[in-house]
Amino acid sequence: MAITLADAKLNTQDDIDLTVIDEFRKSSWLLDNLQFDQAVNPSGGGATLTYGYTRLVAERGAAFRPYNTEYDVAEARRARYSVDLVPLGGAFEIDRVLANLGPAATNEVTLQMQQTIKAANAYFSDQVINGERVPTPNGETGFDGLDVALAGSATELGAEVVHDWTGEALGDDRARANDALDLLDEFLGLLDGTPSALLGNKQTIARVKSLARRAGYYTRSEDAFGRAIDGYDGIPLIDLGAKAGTSDPVIPVEVRPIASGEDDEAAPVGGLSDLYAVRLGLDGFHGVTTTAGNLVQQWLPDFSTAYAVKRGEVELGPVAVALKATKAAAVLRNIRVR
Incomplete structure (x- = not known):
């Protein structure tokens, strides 16, 4: 069974739980739209929080068969993957004297709850892109993000060259803009269906919006909270924001070694970033949680008890993400945005 944060909201009667879930939804388009497969049962002796699944990594082709001949034999290829579910969130402490100073909407408890939710959202987005499994004495923590999952795959495009989409490079040059649009459409064509979203940082999203306006593909829609969402031909353009506790974007803009030709040595090129496309769904890219379905707590x-300093916590999960088909996600590398 699949559940979203909107579904989790319907399953709770507590006003505070409703508020916390809404804060998670409003702070992250990805979390608000991601489906979570309630597939892991943590109860029972020897049970684990591991989700195993099969990923379709290569599709097979088809052809005409001349009479009195046989088809060439070919098979689609699958690979077995597993991911461990882990909780993420944060804790804070407040002195009881400071707890209720000011109006309820702005007091210290409200502020700390909002900031913890914001940090949890940012950390989840960071892990969706940059996550890597980390061995610990108590087992692996975290999950592999799309940067790891798509490296070297059939849906990784442009890893060896620079795609200069800066305003200076495109300017009024219609031919260069058309080349960029052709590349973007080629990139979207790598997926096995229409993407649910394009994920980037502020600069890559700005460049895609510029291309969309040039081609007449710029669209706008509203989310569940009435906020405007920019789109490329109806595909939402989502800025994943900054990493928790920093101003560094989740999808970095960085210097990378790139060779200008086959026989040339790689030289550092600055201002490069990536653009991700995802098709959300239980047969594509989705989240995983436990059968209990307590996505947010x-x-x-x-x-009301003794001791002056009290502790509060916010937690998402246990959760993980799964990529069921390689062609349900793609990455366009080395877009020069500045």
Whole structure:
């Protein structure tokens, strides 16, 4: 069974839980739209929080068969993957004297809850792109993100060259703009269906919006909270924002070694970033959680007991992500944005 944060909201009667879920939804387009497969049952002796699945890594072709001959034999290829579910969130402490100073909407408890939710959203987005499994004494923590999953795959495009989409490079040059649009459409064509979203940082999203306006493909829609979402031909353009606790974008803009020709040595090129496309769904890219379905939980500080400093927590999960088909996600590398 699949569940979203909107579904989780319907399953709770607590006003505080409703508010916390809404904060998660409003802070992240990805979390608001991602489906979570309730597939892992943590109960019972020897149970684990591991989700195993099969990823379609290569499709097979087809052909005409001349009479009195046989088809050439070919098979689609699959690979077995697994991911461990882990909780993510944060904790904070507040002195009981400071807890309720000011209006309820702006007091210290409200502020700390909002900031913890914001950080959890940012960290989840970071892991979706940049996550890597980390061995610990208690087992692996975290999951491989799209940067790892798509490296060297059939849906990784442009890893060896620079695609200069800066305003200076495109300018009023219609031919260069058309080349960029052709590349973008080729990139979208790598997927096995229409992408649910294009994921980038502020600069890559700005460049795609510029191309969309040139081609007449710029669109706008509204999310569940009435906010405008920019799109490329109806595909939402989502800025994943900054990493938790920093101003560094989740999808970095960085210097990379790129060779200008086959026989040339790689030289550093600055201002390069990536653009990701994902098709969300249980047969594509989706989240995983437990059968309990408690996607979001919160524990408010209890000031009714002794001790002056109380602890609060917010937690998402346990969760992980799964890429069921390689062609449900793609990455366009080395877009020069500045």
